[in-house]
Amino acid sequence: MEMMMVCSRVVALVVAGAASVSVLSGVAVAADLNAPYARAAAKVAADGTLLEGKNVASVTRAGAGTYCVKVSDAAIDLASAAVVATLNNNRGEITAIGAPHGYCGNATDTITVVTSNSAGTGTDRPFTVAVL
Structure with missing residues (x-):
């Protein structure tokens, strides 16, 4: 009985350890x-990091x-889609281009997003873009 309890504890520790290793060593992926x-x-940081995506x-x-925001669903035709974008908590300008x-x-599977300051100079800004 005592040996069975020890084995159960060891198995539980091994499973917990394996789970934490996979979390710690996993590749960083943007949240859904x-x-x-x-x-x-997509929600994108000013440096181009994909923060969240669908x-x-x-x-x-x-x-x-x-x-350059690459869409992964081949069924989405950007040329005929409504593409919208907005700056996240910044003043300036943004343009989203669904055509190549x-x-x-x-x-053809990439949205070009251009952000600028209020004077029109290309400036890195965080943004959100959506294909409707």
């Missing part, structure tokens, strides 16, 4: 964005204030 009515969406494979910073653009290699 709760956007039930958007086909794709059907977004990656975000790449292509230059000062220029970002040279800044992002003319990729």
Whole structure:
């Protein structure tokens, strides 16, 4: 009986240890964005880090204030979609381009987002973009 209790404790410790190792050594992945009515969406930090996403494979910073948001769902046709974007807690300007653009290699699955300060100079800004 006592041996069974010791074995149970050892198994419990091994399972707990394995779970914590997988959490600590796992790859950092953006959390799922709760956007039930958007086909794709992303919250992006000023440095281009994808903070949260839905059907977004990656975000790449292509230059000062220029970002490439790659949509992961091949069924989404960006050319015919409504693409909207907003700056997060910053003043300035933002443009979201759903059509292929040279800044992002003319990729058909990528939204080009350009952010700038109020004077129109390309400036890194955090933003949210959605495909409706």
